[in-house]
Amino acid sequence: MALSFVDIPLELLPIIFDFVVRAQHLASLCLVNKSFNEFAIQRLYRRVYIYAWHTEAAKSKVVLLFQTLSNYPLLAQYVSRLEIRAFPKALSSSSYSDLLDLCTRGIRNCVNLTSCAWTRDGSLESAILLALQQCPQLKELEINGRDSGYYDPNILTQFSKLSRISLIMPSAQVIEVLPSWISATGPTLRNLTLICQTSSLITDTLLESLAPSMTELDQLYIIGCPKVTHRGIGEIVSTNRNGLTGIGLERLSPAFDMSSFNDICKEHRAFRRLRSITLAVHIETPFQTWTSDVTELLSTAPLEILQIYATTPTAKVVIADDFWRTIVTMHGSRLKRFSIDRMTISMGALHDICSRCSVLEQLFVVTARHNLDDVTRCFAAARNLRAIHVNFYREVDEPEERSMMKDALRIVQQCPATVTQIGCDTRVWHVRREVRMNDKSELYTVPTLTGYENPDIPEQFLVARGA
Secondary structure (H helix, E strand, C coil): CCCCHHHCCHHHHHHHHCCCCCHHHHHHHHCCCHHHHHHHHHHHHHEEEECHHHHHHHHHHHHHHHHHHHHCHHHHCCCCEEEECCCCCCCCHHHHHHHHHHHHHHHHHCCCCCEEEECCCCCCCHHHHHHHCCCCCCCEEEEECCCCCCCCHHHHHHCCCCCEEEEECCCHHHHHHHHHHHHHHCCCCCEEEEECCCCCCCCHHHHHHHHHHCCCCCEEEEECCCCCCHHHHHHHHHHCCCCCCEEEEECCCCCCCHHHHHHHHHHHCCCCCCCEEEEEECCCCCHHHHHHHHHHHCCCCCCCEEEEEECCCCCCCECCHHHHHHHHHHHCCCCCEEEEECCECCHHHHHHHHHHCCCCCEEEEEEEHHHHHHHHHHHCCCCCCCEEEEEEECCCCCCCCCCHHHHHHHHHCCCCCCCCEEEECCEEEEEEEEEEECCCCCEEEEEEEEECCCCCCCHHHHCCCCC
C-alpha cells in the first residue's frame, strides 16, 4: 500500500520542519492535520519579524502581529526571537496610543522571548522597554540608540542579565548611561556591537571606562566611530580574561595604529581564541605596513572567518598577493569564509585562496565584469563552497542594463555542485539542481536559480555595514 506524506512517523516531523524556512510554508503545514499543527506552529512563531522592506504594509503587519500575541498567550509563548525593523509612525495620537498598548500587551505574553530587535528610528518607547523587562528569558537586545525623547535611557540600565547588546546610532543621552548599563550587565555580557555613521560620541575614553566591566566579552564590533583608535580597543582586549572570539573594527579613526594594536594583543595573547575578524582599511593607509601588522596580529589566531574591505569603493586599493598567500598558508585549513570587498585582488591570489582553503564555504569578492570567466575558473577550484557573492566594478563602456541573473547562472554552471546560494551585486538567489535525462537515458543535473527564501539577511550585505 502506498504511503503518503501524512504517514511519516511523528518523531521525524520536527527534523523535517526545521528545514522549512518560509513562514508561508510553515503556515500551510499547520493546516494539514493536528499532528502537523502541533509541531509546525511552534516553528512558525519561534521567530517573528517585520523588516524594512515591509514598509508599505508595516501598519497592518504590526497590528495583526501584536493582536495575535496579545489575544493568544498560548501562541505568544512560542516566540523566542522578535524583530521589529519597520514600524508605522504616521498615525494619529489616539491610534498610536492604541497600537503602543497592543504592543506592550503582546510583548508581556512572550514569556519565552530570548532575543528582541527594535530598530526603527523613533518607534521605541519607554513602555516597550518596560514590557521587555518583564520577559524573564530575554538575553539579547538590539535597539535604535537615538532616544530623541521617545524613551528614557535610564531604563536601559535595568536590563542587567543580557548576553548581547547592539546599539544603532546611540544618542548622547544613551552614551551617558552606557557605562552604568554595561557595569550592570557586565558579568553576563558576551557580545557588544556599536553601529554609527560618523559619531564623535564614542571615544577611546568611553571605551576605557567600559573595559573593566567587559572582562568576559567574547565578541566586539565597533562600526563608524572616527574618534576610536587602537588605544580604546586595546584597553578592552587587554582587560579581557579569556580572549575574544570575534572582532570587527570598521571605519574607525585614521589614526588607528595597527602596529601599536598588534603589540597590545601580543602582550596579552588577546587573539588566542579569535575565530572571526572584520577589518576596514582606509585608502590613505600605507598598505605594506598595514598588511605586515595584520599578518602578525593574526599569526596565533585559530581564524575561520576573514572579512576585509576598503572604506572607499575603488579599484585603486590593491593589497599585494604576498599578504593573501601568507594568510592562506597560516589559516587555509580552517578558513570557512573569505570576504574581500571594495578592493582589487589578483586572479593568482584568488585561485590560491580557492585551491588551498580546503574547508572554504563562503566567498565574497569584487571584480570587473570582463574578468568574470577568470573569476569563475578560480571558484571551480574550491570544492566545498556553499555561498558565493560577486560585486562588480562599474566599467566605463558597460551598458546600463545587464542581467545579474545571467551572470549568476554563468558562475554556478562552472562551480561545484555544493554551491546552494549565489549573489551578484544587490541580488541573491538559491541554487537548485534539476535532474534531467539525456538521449542515452543518463541522468544529469542542471543548476537553476530560485528566489532567496531565508528570513535572515544574507551575510554579504552585513560586511560593509553602515558604509
